Structure formats: C-alpha cells, structure tokens
Amino acid sequence: MNSFWNGKRRYVALLLFLAGVFVALVVPPVIPFIQLAGENLPAGYDIPFTDIRITNTLVAAVIVWVLLLLFIVYIARRRPSDGSEVPPGGFYNMFEALYEGLMGFIGGIAGGAHFRLIFNMFMTIFLIVLLSNWMSLIPGVDTVGFIHPHVKEKFDADTGEYKVITTDGFEIYQGFLGISYVNGQCDWISPADEAAADAAALAAADAAALAAQQEQLEDAAYARYQAAHVAHGDDDHADETSDDHGEDSHGEEVVEPSTTSAAYDEVLAARVAEKQARADRGCYTGVAPAPWQDGYSGDKDAKKEPIPLHPDPSSEDAKRVPWVVLPLVRVASTDLNMTLTIAIISVVMTQYIGFKALGIGYLTKFFNFGTLFKSPLGGIDVAVGLLELIGDFAKILSFSFRLLGAMFAGAILLFVMSFLVPILPWPFFILEFFVGAIQALVFALLTAIFMNLATISHHHDDDHADEH
Amino acid sequence: MDPQATIVLGKAIGAGLAMIGAAGGGIGIGISVGGAVMAMGRNPDHTATIQTNMILGVAFAEAVAIYALVVSLIILFVLS
Structure with missing residues (x-):
C-alpha cells in the first residue's frame, strides 16, 4: 500500500x-x-x-x-x-x-x-x-436515501391564511424552543402505489357493479320465467322453449358495468373517503412524477407560480411539486x-x-x-x-x-x-x-x-x- | 406586499442581525491566537502546551459565534 x-x-x-x-x-x-x-x-x-x-x-x-x-x-x-x-x-x-x-x-x-x-x-x-x-x-x-415530494408552506387563497408546512408523509409541529419535531402521521405512498390503489378501487367498483347487474338480470329472468309458468301452465312446451331461448340470449349478452349504479358508487366512495382522510390530515396524495419520470414538467417559468397546498393529482400543479431526498443516514x-x-x-x-x-x-x-x-x-x-x-x-x-x-x-x-x-x-x-x-x-x-x-x-x- | 415575501424578508434580516454575534467570537479568537503566538515566540519549548490551550480557548470563543449561528439557522430553517 x-x-x-x-x-x-x-x-x-x-x-x-x-x-x-x-x-x-x-x-x-x-x-x-x-x-x-x-x-x-x-x-x-x-x-x-x-x-x-x-x-x-x-x-x-x-x-x-x-x-x-x-x-x-x-x-x-x-x-x-x-x-x-x-x-x-x-x-x-x-x-x-x-x-x-x-x-x-x-x-x-x-x-x-x-x-x-x-x-x-x-x-x-x-x-x-x-x-x-x-x-x-x-x-x-x-446524500443516499428515499426521495419524496415536498410541499412547503403556502398561502391558501381560499382561507386567506398560511397553513402549516406539509411534506408528504411528514407533519411538522412546533415544539420546545420553537424547534419543530417531525411526526410521521402520514404514510408515504409512492405515486405508483397510489395509482395502483386507484386502479384496484376502480376494478373493484366495476366488479361490484357487474355483479349487481348480473343479479338484477337473473332476478328479472326468473321473474319472467315464473310469470310465464303462471300464465300458461306447466305443460306448455312451445312457450317454455321460447322462454329458454330468451334467457339464453340474455346470458350471451356482454354486460357492461354501469358507472351510475349504487354498488359502483358505494365501493368507490370508500377509496375517495380514504384519500380525503389523508388530505384532511395534511398529507399530500398527489401522483406527481419524479424528475426522471414521464410527465414531469420542470420548466423554470412554471415554478414561479404558487403551488396549492393540496394540488389536484391530475393537474399540472402536481407536476411542479419539488422532490427532496430523505437521507437514510x-x-x-x-x-x-x-x-x-x-x-x-x-x-x-x-x-x-x-x-x-x-x-x-x-x-x-x-x-x-x-x-x-x-x-x-x-x-x-x-x-x-x-x-x-x-x-x-x-x-x-x-x-x-x-x-x-x-x-x-x-x-x-x-x-x-x-x-x-x-x-x-x-x-x-x-x-x-x-x-x-x-x-x-x-x-x-x-x-x-x-x-x-x-x-x-x-x-x-x-x-x-x-x-x- | 406579498405576505410570503414579507416573511422571507424578515427571516433574512433577522438571520443577518443574529450573525452580528459572530464578531465577538472572531475578536476573541484573534486575541487568544495572538497571545499564544507571542508566547510561543518567547519560549518555543512550550509550544505543545500553549497550542493545546490555545485550541481550547479558540473553541470556547468559537462557541459564542456558534450560538449566534444556531439562532440564525433556526430563524432560517425552522421558523415558519
């Protein structure tokens, strides 16, 4: 050496x-x-x-x-x-x-x-x-650590006052001698996980709506079948075959999940409430892409406008949220x-x-x-x-x-x-x-x-x- | 005036004023090092002892400047 x-x-x-x-x-x-x-x-x-x-x-x-x-x-x-x-x-x-x-x-x-x-x-x-x-x-x-979006204290135009600094997954409190203690009340969910959870909620809602519609259709078919039997008697073969044919045509029909049904809304409401609860706690739930990901708009002129405290994840504001490193050590x-x-x-x-x-x-x-x-x-x-x-x-x-x-x-x-x-x-x-x-x-x-x-x-x- | 700009202005001025205290630390370090160098010139045999004590004294004088620095760091990065 x-x-x-x-x-x-x-x-x-x-x-x-x-x-x-x-x-x-x-x-x-x-x-x-x-x-x-x-x-x-x-x-x-x-x-x-x-x-x-x-x-x-x-x-x-x-x-x-x-x-x-x-x-x-x-x-x-x-x-x-x-x-x-x-x-x-x-x-x-x-x-x-x-x-x-x-x-x-x-x-x-x-x-x-x-x-x-x-x-x-x-x-x-x-x-x-x-x-x-x-x-x-x-x-x-x-220098080596986790990267996460960081939302600094911003002037809230709606209420006309400054809100407490919120960084994603982290809440900052005033403590002894004015020094802030970071208290992790929010869990940091990566944009990919957030999008996956959204997709899963949508799929679950679709499935629920589909199941509800299927049930409804089957109930309707059964009701029709019952009505036909009551009207024409048990040994009327021609009517029965035509009835079977009608039920088959219903079964082959591709059922599109309805996005207006009560079951769909019910399942999706849980996900919406979950996101709202996070937002109420001051946790940022955006899906802002990191600088190296697609969809990141890092032009400097855009950064001059204030970013809202809880930007709509689909908006351009979410893309302007700064990303910071949380060092592991x-x-x-x-x-x-x-x-x-x-x-x-x-x-x-x-x-x-x-x-x-x-x-x-x-x-x-x-x-x-x-x-x-x-x-x-x-x-x-x-x-x-x-x-x-x-x-x-x-x-x-x-x-x-x-x-x-x-x-x-x-x-x-x-x-x-x-x-x-x-x-x-x-x-x-x-x-x-x-x-x-x-x-x-x-x-x-x-x-x-x-x-x-x-x-x-x-x-x-x-x-x-x-x-x- | 934009409230955000007012806060930034106040923070910058406050942090700058807080750092005035560092001047005292600088004066103290200058005096102690000056005295130590004179002492070393007079009796070079005791250089090691004098140097150790000088570094200690410098650290104490520096501590006052560091308190000022802590105040200005708190103003800049913690106060909101």
Missing part, C-alpha cells in the same frame, strides 16, 4: 479529478434541502411490532454504537494479557499512543482521587462524539436529541461525582446560607450559589447547542460546497475533519473540567475556571 502511493502514481489523483469533472457535468448537483430536525424514515421502517418511528439520525447513532463495540472488541483482543510487548505498528498502537496522550492530558487537569471515573467519562464522550462527527465525511451519509450530532442527551448525561455525572466526593456538603455549593449571618457579605455568597445552580442548567444548553451548531453548520457547509464546487469540495472535508475532532475534544474536556471542579470543596477553591 505504501509503495503504491509513494509519489509515482500521481495520475490516480488526476484521474479522480477528471472523474469528478465528468460526474459533475453528467449528473449536475442539486440544490441542498436543509432541515434542522431529524427526519423520520418512511412507514415500514419503524421499530418492529411497535408504532415508534425511526429517525435517520438514530440510524447513524446505532451505527456509531456498533462501530464502537467492534472497536472495543478489537482493542481488547489485541491487548496482550500478560503485559508483554505488542508488535509495533497497526491500529492498536495508534490508539495506544492516543490513549496515553489523553491520559496524561487529563491527568494534568484532573489528576486527583477521582481520576479513573473522570477519565472514563472523558474517553467515552470523546469517542462517541468523535465517531458521530466524523460520519459526515463518509460519502453516502446525508444523517450525522447523529446534527440532531438536538443526540447532543442534548450527552449533555444531560455529562451534567448528571458532574452532580454524581460531586456528591460522591463531598457527600451532602456538595449542596452548599448551590445553597450557601452558612455565612449569611456571620459575615457582612453573606448575601453575596447566597447569590453566587444560586448563580451556580442556574449555571449548571445553562451547561446543558451550552453543551448541546455548541455541538449541534458546529456540526449542523459543518454539514450545511459540505452540502453547499458540494453544490457550488462539485469537483473540488475536499478542502472543506479536511476542515470538517478538524472541526469534528476539536468539537469532540472540547465536549469531553469540558466534562472532565466540570467534573473535577465538582470534586473540589467550595471553601478551598479560590480560582474558578472560566465557565463556558
């Missing part, structure tokens, strides 16, 4: 560059579709035997867990049990160097009695965040759920180690009434303690939004650069490589620093590290 890359095969880079130019010309990049909340995967991809939907960021998180488990198994197998020397080289040695370096680093910051616990938390958070941050560098992540750090979870774990562990180190006396850090009546500045201590309490809750927000902001902005940067400079976006991938590593380090290091601060008794520490 080394000899392959040592300078004599630079044409490989040139070939890759030319391939990039070729691909960019043949398949022009599309404008990125940006959504902050993690998207739900389509129906059918939910957790088995439940109605719980899976977001694409959860898929990435699970991949990170699996990778981390494999990583642990590999490291544990490579580690010599008898303390002997490990053969030099390989991934194990690289990890050992990193591990020892970080151990010394944390030892310099929090090398007290609680070093093991602090270092374990540091390393866990560091590896998880690092792996999930670096997933954005893998080709296919954020999206970087877990770009979802607030992931960053908030790690932040809460970090802050809870900080409190835990505080109680472990200082016992119940840890609470005096927050509720410091001991000096209230003893010293003239006792009131300030109370206020400082309450500020510490608020600061601990602020840590959760600070942790989660820092990681979310950095990684989401990085993801958007990669999207936009891949769109603007499709042949040479790699400098930004290198940038993202460093940003991912630094954000992971900062997250884990701040956890270590805060945990170390919590173990120090409040009365003895005189230099607070800048809390951020």
Whole structure:
C-alpha cells in the first residue's frame, strides 16, 4: 500500500479529478434541502411490532454504537494479557499512543482521587462524539436515501391564511424552543402505489357493479320465467322453449358495468373517503412524477407560480411539486436529541461525582446560607450559589447547542460546497475533519473540567475556571 | 406586499442581525491566537502546551459565534 502511493502514481489523483469533472457535468448537483430536525424514515421502517418511528439520525447513532463495540472488541483482543510487548505498528498502537496522550492530558487537569471515573467519562464522550462527527465525511451519509415530494408552506387563497408546512408523509409541529419535531402521521405512498390503489378501487367498483347487474338480470329472468309458468301452465312446451331461448340470449349478452349504479358508487366512495382522510390530515396524495419520470414538467417559468397546498393529482400543479431526498443516514450530532442527551448525561455525572466526593456538603455549593449571618457579605455568597445552580442548567444548553451548531453548520457547509464546487469540495472535508475532532475534544474536556471542579470543596477553591 | 415575501424578508434580516454575534467570537479568537503566538515566540519549548490551550480557548470563543449561528439557522430553517 505504501509503495503504491509513494509519489509515482500521481495520475490516480488526476484521474479522480477528471472523474469528478465528468460526474459533475453528467449528473449536475442539486440544490441542498436543509432541515434542522431529524427526519423520520418512511412507514415500514419503524421499530418492529411497535408504532415508534425511526429517525435517520438514530440510524447513524446505532451505527456509531456498533462501530464502537467492534472497536472495543478489537482493542481488547489485541491487548496482550500478560503485559508483554505488542508488535509495533497497526491500529492498536495508534490508539495506544492516543490513549496515553489523553491520559496524561487529563491527568494534568484532573489528576486527583477521582481520576479513573473522570477519565472514563472523558474517553467515552470523546469517542462517541468523535465517531458521530466524523460520519459526515463518509460519502453516502446525508446524500443516499428515499426521495419524496415536498410541499412547503403556502398561502391558501381560499382561507386567506398560511397553513402549516406539509411534506408528504411528514407533519411538522412546533415544539420546545420553537424547534419543530417531525411526526410521521402520514404514510408515504409512492405515486405508483397510489395509482395502483386507484386502479384496484376502480376494478373493484366495476366488479361490484357487474355483479349487481348480473343479479338484477337473473332476478328479472326468473321473474319472467315464473310469470310465464303462471300464465300458461306447466305443460306448455312451445312457450317454455321460447322462454329458454330468451334467457339464453340474455346470458350471451356482454354486460357492461354501469358507472351510475349504487354498488359502483358505494365501493368507490370508500377509496375517495380514504384519500380525503389523508388530505384532511395534511398529507399530500398527489401522483406527481419524479424528475426522471414521464410527465414531469420542470420548466423554470412554471415554478414561479404558487403551488396549492393540496394540488389536484391530475393537474399540472402536481407536476411542479419539488422532490427532496430523505437521507437514510444523517450525522447523529446534527440532531438536538443526540447532543442534548450527552449533555444531560455529562451534567448528571458532574452532580454524581460531586456528591460522591463531598457527600451532602456538595449542596452548599448551590445553597450557601452558612455565612449569611456571620459575615457582612453573606448575601453575596447566597447569590453566587444560586448563580451556580442556574449555571449548571445553562451547561446543558451550552453543551448541546455548541455541538449541534458546529456540526449542523459543518454539514450545511459540505452540502453547499458540494453544490457550488462539485469537483473540488475536499478542502472543506479536511476542515470538517478538524472541526469534528476539536468539537469532540472540547465536549469531553469540558466534562472532565466540570467534573473535577465538582470534586473540589467550595471553601478551598479560590480560582474558578472560566465557565463556558 | 406579498405576505410570503414579507416573511422571507424578515427571516433574512433577522438571520443577518443574529450573525452580528459572530464578531465577538472572531475578536476573541484573534486575541487568544495572538497571545499564544507571542508566547510561543518567547519560549518555543512550550509550544505543545500553549497550542493545546490555545485550541481550547479558540473553541470556547468559537462557541459564542456558534450560538449566534444556531439562532440564525433556526430563524432560517425552522421558523415558519
């Protein structure tokens, strides 16, 4: 491998560059579709035997867990049990160097009695965040997925107001702090399936109408037969044969299903009601063709006119609905759920180690009434303690939004650069490589620093590290 | 004026105003890197330590800019 890359095969880079130019010309990049909340995967991809939907960021998180488990198994197998020397080289040695370096680093910051616990938390958070941050560098992540029509918020001319954004199969709700949570109440049905369901409903209605007509005809024939027998008696052969002949002619006649019969309407009404129920829930039921399908009208002038919220599937409006990709895997750090979870774990562990180190006396850090009546500045201590309490809750927000902001902005940067400079976006991938590593380090290091601060008794520490 | 256009206008102006906060992060990064480079020039033996602390400080200063970025991203892509 080394000899392959040592300078004599630079044409490989040139070939890759030319391939990039070729691909960019043949398949022009599309404008990125940006959504902050993690998207739900389509129906059918939910957790088995439940109605719980899976977001694409959860898929990435699970991949990170699996990778981390494999990583642990590999490291544990490579580690010599008898303390002997490990053969030099390989991934194990690289990890050992990193591990020892970080151990010394944390030892310099929090090398007290609680070093093991602090270092374990540091390393866990560091590896998880690092792996999930670096997933954005893998080709296919954020780009390969399901394609579905997307209807944005539109001005409804009938009611004169703006309606909630509806994307097909997805409803968006306002949640905590104005962040929308996507709740998959609608099932995404592909245009082909929709058309097939329509055709099936029509066929069923035809069959029902046909059956009803056949029954009606047979009833009429039987009534005629009965009437003939009553009128002419049982042993009138000539009349009977003529009657048989009449019935045969009825049977040979090709019966066309009537589209006005009650049975036809009844069967079709079920399908219409089903579609109407979907439309009432804000689910788009159009059969808009995708850009590569027949019937797609992608002329730019047509796009300037507003598209109605629920376009008639047969109209031209339905053909102008934009189609977006729902990625199968999206970087877990770009979802607030992931960053908030790690932040809460970090802050809870900080409190835990505080109680472990200082016992119940840890609470005096927050509720410091001991000096209230003893010293003239006792009131300030109370206020400082309450500020510490608020600061601990602020840590959760600070942790989660820092990681979310950095990684989401990085993801958007990669999207936009891949769109603007499709042949040479790699400098930004290198940038993202460093940003991912630094954000992971900062997250884990701040956890270590805060945990170390919590173990120090409040009365003895005189230099607070800048809390951020 | 078209209500849709008004909303787009407000979002664009709001996102731009929110990003003013990034200036503080830029100033902070400049000051910390400047100090670190001066320190490295005076005692090059401690370059590794200074660099690590500098990167940490830069990350903290950057965090403030990132908060501003998050606000403007929420205005642009979430607010409706």
